[in-house]
Amino acid sequence: MERKTQVLVVGAGPVGLLAALRLRQRGLDVTIVDQNEHDTARSFAVVLHARTLAMLGDLGLFEPFVWQGQAFKRIVVFAGGERRAILDVPTFGELADGGLTLPQNVLRNALELALQKEGVYVEYLHRLTTLRQDDSAVYAEVTRREPVSAPLSSQGRFEWRDAEALSLQADYVIGTDGRASAVRKGLGIGLCEAAPPQIYGFFDAPHEPPAGQSLELVVGPETNAMYPLHGGITRYTFELDAAPSKPLDAQKLRELRLARMPWHAAGHESVEWSGVHTFERALVERFGQGRAWLAGDAAHTTSPLGAQSLNVGLREARELADGIAEAIATGDRQRLSTGYDVQREREWRKLLCFGGQPSLSPATPSWAKQHLQNLLAALPATGDELDACLATLGVTLI
Numbered sequence: 001m002e003r004k005t006q007v008l009v010v011g012a013g014p015v016g017l018l019a020a021l022r023l024r025q026r027g028l029d030v031t032i033v034d035q036n037e038h039d040t041a042r043s044f045a046v047v048l049h050a051r052t053l054a055m056l057g058d059l060g061l062f063e064p065f066v067w068q069g070q071a072f073k074r075i076v077v078f079a080g081g082e083r084r085a086i087l088d089v090p091t092f093g094e095l096a097d098g099g100l101t102l103p104q105n106v107l108r109n110a111l112e113l114a115l116q117k118e119g120v121y122v123e124y125l126h127r128l129t130t131l132r133q134d135d136s137a138v139y140a141e142v143t144r145r146e147p148v149s150a151p152l153s154s155q156g157r158f159e160w161r162d163a164e165a166l167s168l169q170a171d172y173v174i175g176t177d178g179r180a181s182a183v184r185k186g187l188g189i190g191l192c193e194a195a196p197p198q199i200y201g202f203f204d205a206p207h208e209p210p211a212g213q214s215l216e217l218v219v220g221p222e223t224n225a226m227y228p229l230h231g232g233i234t235r236y237t238f239e240l241d242a243a244p245s246k247p248l249d250a251q252k253l254r255e256l257r258l259a260r261m262p263w264h265a266a267g268h269e270s271v272e273w274s275g276v277h278t279f280e281r282a283l284v285e286r287f288g289q290g291r292a293w294l295a296g297d298a299a300h301t302t303s304p305l306g307a308q309s310l311n312v313g314l315r316e317a318r319e320l321a322d323g324i325a326e327a328i329a330t331g332d333r334q335r336l337s338t339g340y341d342v343q344r345e346r347e348w349r350k351l352l353c354f355g356g357q358p359s360l361s362p363a364t365p366s367w368a369k370q371h372l373q374n375l376l377a378a379l380p381a382t383g384d385e386l387d388a389c390l391a392t393l394g395v396t397l398i
Ligand SMILES: Cc1cc2nc3c(=O)[nH]c(=O)nc-3n(C[C@H](O)[C@H](O)[C@H](O)COP(=O)(O)OP(=O)(O)OC[C@H]3O[C@@H](n4cnc5c(N)ncnc54)[C@H](O)[C@@H]3O)c2cc1C
Pocket: 010, 011, 012, 013, 014, 015, 016, 033, 034, 035, 036, 044, 045, 046, 047, 048, 126, 127, 128, 129, 176, 177, 178, 179, 180, 181, 182, 202, 275, 276, 277, 295, 296, 297, 298, 304, 306, 307, 308, 309, 310, 313
């Protein structure tokens, strides 16, 4: 039998959870599904911009982050082996006087708890397989997965099998199902690539003394960053020219630090976590149509250094939830296309430089001109705050 809901959110990453929460706060009936099990594993760190912190503060979600996050207020930029600039991290209102690094599961757990308080529980192990829409509704096929009792894999993790096919009918669907989005594919929306994919290696290493409140960016042919994390840990991120043939270990960290950040060459004998991932810089042809819309990594991806995809994605979740609530209340869907779609595309075309190279002033330093796109994607800001930060270097986005 077909189940009905007002809004189906596909994907319970940070963006999907925020969309579901906002929809519930607007009084709508929401179903949220995720293909995976609830993730309790150690998660990588995310970077929250000042504007995002202010928005989460408005939703009453600031407190859990303060004591588990690490604030940063300055960006020290290096190029050609020299320190070139010290920029203030943009601020936004009273609560957010800088950025914050945070384990991603702290963000997800806070959002999920707030959602549960509104009476909504994520339906884990439910994977969207197909999607179609007509003028009156969206029809989704979802497969429920279940653990296979035996055998367990060698890592002690369960294996899963498809157990049951479910049909869901929704007034609207929000696709927040990440880079390989099934919602995007179901809508037949393609991705436009802004630049070739980049491979990044991540290391979390103890830092003595703790790294303080500065983020370091090293721009050059490859872009690299050092972010302070909570508890005296430092996150090093290096752009790599090829996928490494073996896991990233302390020896590799030493080599990369010596080559790219020689001022950090001493110390750090251990690595608490490391990983490698490829990041595309890409944007959807459109953000959705009719009754099905996209937000977050399902719609765009960029370099992880500035965390722009996640932070803009969280803003999109709120805008989209408000737009859908309005469309349901008024019966007018037009503003989703003329508002959400157009605004989102405008912001992302600027961020990914689809509209052309940013305009430069005579005051723009040559190192910034030379590495402009990488610098732009690595700054922890978007919107007016990014414009203000770039203005100090004589750069205007177009
Ligand atoms: C290794 C790595 C390091 C990163 N480092 C950083 C960093 O340092 N700083 C930073 O800010 N960002 C970082 N990012 C990027 C950041 O994680 C993403 O931008 C962010 O998670 C996007 O959030 P989202 O909610 O849009 O998508 P996601 O977090 O990807 O969530 C998508 C969800 O959808 C679910 N899903 C997918 N397909 C289906 C389906 N068919 N049906 C149901 N559910 C589905 C997935 O299980 C997932 O839970 C990193 C990413 C990776 C992979």
